[in-house]
Amino acid sequence: xxxxxxxxxxxxxxxxNKKSLKCEQHMGHRAMYWYKQxxxxxxxxxxxYSYEKLSINESVPSRFxxxxxxxxxxxxxxxxxxxxxxxxxxxxxxxxxxxxxxIQYFGAGTRLSVL
Amino acid sequence: KQEVTQIPAxxxxxxxxxxxxxxxxTDSAIYNLQWFRQDPGKGLTSLLLIQSSQREQTxxxxxxxxxxxxxxxxxxxxxxxxxxxxxxxxxxxxxANSKLTFGKGITLSVRP
Numbered sequence: 653x654x655x656x657x658x659x660x661x662x663x664x665x666x667x668x669n670k671k672s673l674k675c676e677q678h679m680g681h682r683a684m685y686w687y688k689q690x691x692x693x694x695x696x697x698x699x700x701y702s703y704e705k706l707s708i709n710e711s712v713p714s715r716f717x718x719x720x721x722x723x724x725x726x727x728x729x730x731x732x733x734x735x736x737x738x739x740x741x742x743x744x745x746x747x748x749x750x751x752x753x754x755i756q757y758f759g760a761g762t763r764l765s766v767l
Numbered sequence: 768k769q770e771v772t773q774i775p776a777x778x779x780x781x782x783x784x785x786x787x788x789x790x791x792x793t794d795s796a797i798y799n800l801q802w803f804r805q806d807p808g809k810g811l812t813s814l815l816l817i818q819s820s821q822r823e824q825t826x827x828x829x830x831x832x833x834x835x836x837x838x839x840x841x842x843x844x845x846x847x848x849x850x851x852x853x854x855x856x857x858x859x860x861x862x863a864n865s866k867l868t869f870g871k872g873i874t875l876s877v878r879p
Binding site: 656658693694695697700708740742744752753754755756757758759760761763 | 808818
């Protein structure tokens with residue numbers, strides 16, 4: 653099983669709302685990632701968790717708040733977003749470890765629209 | 768800073784043609800290079816991963832090669848089918864934090 657599951661598939665929210673994106677994998681991977689992808693652009697890395705600890709934050713605005721409650725779950729909490737934050741949010745995982753060179757497996761993404 | 772380039776941005780071919788998708792990268796000190804497929808509005812599907820010590824990887828009708836010294840990778844698709852229509856992205860893994868740097872992708876259309 654090489655599946656990374658993301659929920660919800662679609663999300664529409666207002667600029668004052670608080671919502672969360674969820675990501676789950678059961679491959680025993682210890683590295684999990686959030687990417688943002690705008691239309692016709694490549695994915696941009698936002699956050700990396702390694703062994704449930706935040707290891708990389710690519711200078712993402714604080715209105716995006718990641719959380720890794722356990723080794724299988726990754727959340728992205730959203731608050732006071734802007735319309736320009738509308739995008740496809742992708743979660744990925746890999747085996748993890750020092751200088752991880754393993755395949756990154758991606759979920760199907762959450763299509764977020766901010767009104 | 769690693770930069771990954773994929774040219775052309777779009778490609779249209781008739782069904783049955785063998786084709787090559789190109790990927791170039793500026794920093795040859797990569798750990799590996801990964802090819803992905805993305806259908807419109809969907810997530811990324813990993814196709815092939817080539818470690819820095821490898822020259823090529825094969826999966827079915829797909830073959831990916833890596834030439835670190837020249838900073839190039841190619842994805843060869845044999846006997847293309849309409850179902851191969853998608854965007855193909857390559858991504859190089861480099862740096863102490865092993866980040867993936869993506870190219871902008873090549874949108875492939877295979878005409879029946």
